[in-house]
Amino acid sequence: MDFPKYWELVSYLKIDNSILRFxxxxxxxxFNKHFQEYPVITVLIFCVLLVIGFTVxxxxxxxxxxxxxxxxxxxxxxxxxxxxxxxxxxIIDGADISTIIKTIKRSEYELxxxxxxxxxxxxxxxxxxxxxxxxxxxxxxxxERRKLKHSNSARRRALAVQRLGVxxxxxxxxxLVKALHDKEIPVVLNAAGALLKMxxxxxxxxxxxxxxxxxxxxxxxxxxxxxKFEESIDxxxxxxxxxxxxPMFSRFQIINLIKQITRAESGPNLINRLKNSKKVVSSILxxxxxxxxxxxxxxxxYQNNESVDLEKILNKKEKKYSISSRIKIIDFIGYMxxxxxxxxxxxxxxxxxxxxxxxxxxxxxxxLEAQESIPLLxxxxxxxxxxxxxxxAKALGALRDERAxxxxxxxxxxxxxxxxxxAASSIYHMGEAGKECLQTFLNSTKDPHAKGIxxxxxxxxx
Amino acid sequence: xxxxxxxxxxxLHFIRFSNYFITGYFVFINxxxxxxxxxxxxxxKKYSQHIQSxxxxxxxxxxxxxxxxxxxxxxxxxxxxxxxxxxLLQLQYPSYEIILINDGSSxxxxxxxxxxxxxxxxxxxxRKQVPCQNIKGIYESSTYSNLIVIDKVNGGKxxxxxxxxxxxxxxxxCCLDADSVLESDVLIKIVRPFIEDHTTVAAGGSxxxxxxxxxxxxxxxxxxxPKSLLGKFQxxxxxxxxxxxxxxxxxxxxxxxxxxxxxxFKKNKVIEVGGYHTSSVGEDMELVLRLHARLxxxxxxxxxxxxxxxxxxxxxxxxxxxxxxxxxxxxxGLLESLLGNKxxxxxxxxxxxxxxxYPFFLIAEGLSPVIEVFGFLLFFVSWxxxxxxxxxxxxxxxxxxxxxxxxxxxxxxxxxxxxxRYPDTxxxxxxxxxxxxxxxxxxxxxxxxxxAGLFQYFSGKKGGWGEMVRKGF
Numbered sequence: 001m002d003f004p005k006y007w008e009l010v011s012y013l014k015i016d017n018s019i020l021r022f023x024x025x026x027x028x029x030x031f032n033k034h035f036q037e038y039p040v041i042t043v044l045i046f047c048v049l050l051v052i053g054f055t056v057x058x059x060x061x062x063x064x065x066x067x068x069x070x071x072x073x074x075x076x077x078x079x080x081x082x083x084x085x086x087x088x089x090x091i092i093d094g095a096d097i098s099t100i101i102k103t104i105k106r107s108e109y110e111l112x113x114x115x116x117x118x119x120x121x122x123x124x125x126x127x128x129x130x131x132x133x134x135x136x137x138x139x140x141x142x143x144e145r146r147k148l149k150h151s152n153s154a155r156r157r158a159l160a161v162q163r164l165g166v167x168x169x170x171x172x173x174x175x176l177v178k179a180l181h182d183k184e185i186p187v188v189l190n191a192a193g194a195l196l197k198m199x200x201x202x203x204x205x206x207x208x209x210x211x212x213x214x215x216x217x218x219x220x221x222x223x224x225x226x227x228k229f230e231e232s233i234d235x236x237x238x239x240x241x242x243x244x245x246x247p248m249f250s251r252f253q254i255i256n257l258i259k260q261i262t263r264a265e266s267g268p269n270l271i272n273r274l275k276n277s278k279k280v281v282s283s284i285l286x287x288x289x290x291x292x293x294x295x296x297x298x299x300x301x302y303q304n305n306e307s308v309d310l311e312k313i314l315n316k317k318e319k320k321y322s323i324s325s326r327i328k329i330i331d332f333i334g335y336m337x338x339x340x341x342x343x344x345x346x347x348x349x350x351x352x353x354x355x356x357x358x359x360x361x362x363x364x365x366x367x368l369e370a371q372e373s374i375p376l377l378x379x380x381x382x383x384x385x386x387x388x389x390x391x392x393a394k395a396l397g398a399l400r401d402e403r404a405x406x407x408x409x410x411x412x413x414x415x416x417x418x419x420x421x422x423a424a425s426s427i428y429h430m431g432e433a434g435k436e437c438l439q440t441f442l443n444s445t446k447d448p449h450a451k452g453i454x455x456x457x458x459x460x461x462x
Numbered sequence: 463x464x465x466x467x468x469x470x471x472x473x474l475h476f477i478r479f480s481n482y483f484i485t486g487y488f489v490f491i492n493x494x495x496x497x498x499x500x501x502x503x504x505x506x507k508k509y510s511q512h513i514q515s516x517x518x519x520x521x522x523x524x525x526x527x528x529x530x531x532x533x534x535x536x537x538x539x540x541x542x543x544x545x546x547x548x549x550l551l552q553l554q555y556p557s558y559e560i561i562l563i564n565d566g567s568s569x570x571x572x573x574x575x576x577x578x579x580x581x582x583x584x585x586x587x588x589r590k591q592v593p594c595q596n597i598k599g600i601y602e603s604s605t606y607s608n609l610i611v612i613d614k615v616n617g618g619k620x621x622x623x624x625x626x627x628x629x630x631x632x633x634x635x636c637c638l639d640a641d642s643v644l645e646s647d648v649l650i651k652i653v654r655p656f657i658e659d660h661t662t663v664a665a666g667g668s669x670x671x672x673x674x675x676x677x678x679x680x681x682x683x684x685x686x687x688p689k690s691l692l693g694k695f696q697x698x699x700x701x702x703x704x705x706x707x708x709x710x711x712x713x714x715x716x717x718x719x720x721x722x723x724x725x726x727f728k729k730n731k732v733i734e735v736g737g738y739h740t741s742s743v744g745e746d747m748e749l750v751l752r753l754h755a756r757l758x759x760x761x762x763x764x765x766x767x768x769x770x771x772x773x774x775x776x777x778x779x780x781x782x783x784x785x786x787x788x789x790x791x792x793x794x795g796l797l798e799s800l801l802g803n804k805x806x807x808x809x810x811x812x813x814x815x816x817x818x819x820y821p822f823f824l825i826a827e828g829l830s831p832v833i834e835v836f837g838f839l840l841f842f843v844s845w846x847x848x849x850x851x852x853x854x855x856x857x858x859x860x861x862x863x864x865x866x867x868x869x870x871x872x873x874x875x876x877x878x879x880x881x882x883r884y885p886d887t888x889x890x891x892x893x894x895x896x897x898x899x900x901x902x903x904x905x906x907x908x909x910x911x912x913x914a915g916l917f918q919y920f921s922g923k924k925g926g927w928g929e930m931v932r933k934g935f
């Protein structure tokens with residue numbers, strides 16, 4: 001038979017599809033003369049051309065990125081040298097800031113921000129004030145504040161907060177406190193860091209309380225924020241809070257006051273009147289900080305056009321922290337070896353009914369080497385929970401108290417490997433007496449698991 | 463019509479439909495790759511911005527940082543092992559231990575370690591939580607308290623990793639290759655997802671090729687390109703695979719490979735699924751697939767993520783024999799992992815993994831050599847019967863080249879975005895230039911090796927591991 005040629009066979013190349021024909025005739029008219037008959041090929045050619053175009057675009061972009069980077073690095077090297085020359089007289093001799101301001105062009109503000117950030121981080125006192133003065137003068141501080149308030153981009157807000165934190169300017173506190181309620185974690189965390197860098201203990205309590213209410217802040221992120229606070233921390237006040245912040249009588253008075261204001265004013269006037277009512281609210285509550293906090297919350301909701309439920313705000317009795325919140329604080333105290341927190345932790349361990357919290361408390365007390373906790377720890381060696389037994393054994397090891405030895409020896413025959421391991425490790429680290437004790441126990445015990453773990457430790461000293 | 467004519471006509475119809483199939487396959491795969499590239503752009507941008515906008519410096523300098531056990535299997539690594547361990551000892555991280563497993567080496571790996579790090583044999587006991595071969599000895603260094611060396615009977619890489627898991631103390635385990643060079647801040651970067659999101663169970667890091675780079679005292683001093691063509695092709699391949707591919711899969715929580723050269727896991731989750739499968743040659747992928755399966759079956763929220771920063775530098779084979787053995791092994795491992803977990807294929811219970819990631823890997827990676835060779839043979843048959851539509855053929859070739867260049871340039875841009883750039887623009891131009899010929903020189907080679915790997919898998923042949931003669935860093 002005479003085989004059909006493929007061109008004849010593949011009639012699909014000439015499909016008379018109305019959509020493809022429309023695209024071919026209307027969109028790809030330059031190809032019409034040659035490809036009108038083959039709309040499939042026309043569309044494919046166009047796709048390939050599109051890909052080629054995209055490839056060329058990416059190629060140009062790569063080269064553009066390279067050139068831009070090279071230019072930026074050259075500019076950076078040049079400008080940093082000039083600014084360094086002008087900055088040192090300013091820091092050391094208190095020279096006029098106008099000298100350095102003259103060298104900064106409008107397009108170089110970002111670059112100057114990058115230049116000055118490390119200096120701001122390492123400076124305090126007058127030098128810091130002078131450097132912040134430059135940023136205020138050239139409008140960088142104001143620009144960052146505007147970004148924080150108005151930008152829709154979480155990244156921009158986070159960076160703005162980060163920079164405002166470096167400036168450590170008390171004028172920014174209000175904006176930073178508002179940023180603590182942001183939906184984005186980087187913004188919240190940066191705002192917390194920025195506030196804590198200022199070193200005010202009142203701010204610490206406020207920041208910690210807001211962070212602990214945010215479920216997305218893990219204990220590690222909480223620690224990251226608190227580590228920015230360089231002053232000593234009042235741990236007791238951090239762990240306990242007032243149960244009833246707004247007594248019934250005060251609530252009634254405040255609601256009346258706010259209702260009067262909202263009836264009389266609206267828009268910006270309303271906000272101003274609310275701000276001005278701080279003195280009256282303070283006198284009702286007999287607490288200036290609490291009054292400010294309350295008004296801030298009310299104003300924040302009005303500004304965001306949220307429906308303001310005063311009863312709800314005032315009825316929000318602040319409860320004791322949840323277990324997960326307490327664990328975040330306990331971990332912080334333990335890991336950072338804040339020994340002043342030991343009495344609070346011992347009290348908590350005495351009362352704690354949560355296994356998770358108990359484990360955290362035992363770990364923390366071990367880290368703090370709190371001798372007063374020994375009776376409680378010995379008691380926890382009898383816990384049904386193997387992690388609690390193991391952690392108690394480990395903590396007792398850190399305390400190196402020989403009184404614990406006989407209790408730890410019992411744990412060498414525990415069914416859990418970690419309990420045996422920590423018990424043996426703790427006894428071994430109690431010095432010669434511990435080693436002798438292990439040797440005696442090795443000779444007397446019939447438990448092969450206990451023998452194994454003892455041999456492991458005793459062989460270290462040989 | 464005679465019966466012969468009927469057969470011939472049926473053959474022509476078969477060829478015609480096969481042409482449809484091959485064209486469809488080509489369009490599908492490349493469309494997915496293009497989307498992956500775009501997804502990777504958005505994902506990397508988001509990642510870079512996130513890193514820039516939230517500092518974790520204080521945390522990673524504090525004792526809060528979760529301690530990590532580095533598990534490093536070594537088999538006949540005497541040329542590089544001391545340098546590798548020294549490099550690991552220099553990592554920036556508050557608390558970590560290095561567990562090096564000498565997997566029954568026949569050379570002097572153990573002796574070199576004993577002398578260099580003052581190792582002392584201990585009588586340590588351990589909990590055997592996952593299966594592994596007999597452990598002959600556990601050594602501790604009297605110079606470095608965080609270095610432990612295990613000497614065990616040879617059982618393969620997966621078995622050595624399991625031994626490391628049994629000995630490890632810490633809640634996070636980081637599995638590494640002994641011949642890799644790590645950036646000093648690798649642990650800070652790779653632990654971060656576990657800190658920010660407690661549902662993270664595993665994270666993989668980006669692997670780069672160290673050939674051509676200047677390495678001194680276990681650190682990359684200057685980034686360069688390999689001298690050989692084979693090395694350069696692999697650079698492009700790694701860039702595409704890690705920056706475009708894995709980043710895109712990570713975006714949809716569909717990552718099913720975490721490279722064995724650098725992966726970090728929550729230890730309790732690995733133990734829960736029984737550790738590494740010791741019989742598997744693709745142990746890294748196999749473990750990740752089982753983690754997905756287990757966690758999805760339990761309906762537990764979890765995240766398996768990828769870190770685009772280039773953090774681990776590895777020596778790539780620059781001769782055909784070793785490269786061939788390596789790729790055949792990878793192909794066997796891939797098929798073994800996929801077919802060993804076939805319950806996930808198109809199973810909606812496993813979400814994005816069962817419906818997209820698994821089928822895509824099976825089609826685009828597992829079976830692609832068969833499809834590509836079939837397409838190649840089809841061309842000759844079509845040509846014989848004068849059935850080649852030349853305009854389509856030219857378009858096909860053009861599209862293949864252009865798409866390859868596009869994906870390469872795209873990956874280079876992604877590389878620029880992760881702040882670890884090739885220092886000279888000429889290097890970038892070289893890579894782009896080579897992507898013109900890659901489809902003709904390197905790709906057929908890879909198809910061939912993968913096809914051979916596929917035959918080895920189905921015929922039950924084991925093949926070699928692909929050991930390299932190490933030049934040493």
